[in-house]
Amino acid sequence: MDMRLLEYFLAVVEAGNISKAALKLHVTQPTLTRQLQQLEEYYGSQLFIRGSRKMTLTNSGIILKKRALELLDLQTKTKMEIKQNEHEISGVLTIGCGESCGNQFLPIILKEFSKQYPKVTYQIKTAGSSENEEKIEDGLIDVAIVLGPIDKNQFHSLSLPYQDHWCLLMKKDSPLAQRKRIYQEDLKDLPLAIANRKEVLETFYDWADNPQMPILYQYDLNSNLIILVENGLCYGITIDGAVDNRLNQSLTYRILEPQIVYTSYLIWKKGVVTNPILEKFILCAQKIIHQPDRYDIVR
Known part of the structure; x- marks a missing residue:
């Protein structure tokens, strides 16, 4: 057409x-x-x-x-990739990010990569892990930082030294804020909000050992969740890396117990890498990950 x-x-x-x-x-x-x-x-x-x-x-x-x-x-x-000169790395790299502590890796690698290839520019696109994976498959983004687990039949990946812990987001004046950890029985009869992802819901129901536990709200972005919790409409099931730097004076969170822990990954489409910018970007990421003390990336 x-x-x-x-x-x-x-x-x-x-x-x-x-x-x-x-x-x-x-x-x-x-x-x-x-x-x-x-x-x-x-x-x-x-x-x-x-x-x-x-x-x-x-x-x-x-x-x-x-x-x-x-x-x-x-x-x-x-068109832009085809026009790239083989001996001069320039053009646009499109990077997908979600809402997790793994995003802390982004400024570290961009700072190092930009020193080596100053003519490269970047498009940063925010979406959930599943949507970022779909966009890589469709060729709409080049590389993404996502939460595991990873389908290794579809993607190459680098494990990042960042982990997110599932937690309950709440107002500071909530009685549950006095707890050190949140257990299954603590959530009974609470108005809950959780991310609108099938795998997230399945993991939560397994943890709660209750596939019938009611969910009042489903959200896509933690910015929306924060508004709901701030206004006393619900408690939020989320990850600490998504809210650590966005808490205000009225909100706090507590880690779920037993803990659910997600590792962050840098992923790209499986197969031969024909994009020279992406190839160099991956090599730079590998270098940084193998020297964590030098780049201060250990959480």
């Missing part, structure tokens, strides 16, 4: 109607209308609901918008 069709599609999405998009694209309205019809025929689904003043996306259109942005971004990255 001609990528230009996706560009036309996104232009109509942004403009809200065909006439404005046609002016921006310097094409006629009939031409743009035909292109959209061709796109709908290609996918076998209606993409827009055509109103009197504005066009809105159907569910199929919403899906295509997300994928079109990803495909065009991937096309741009591919």
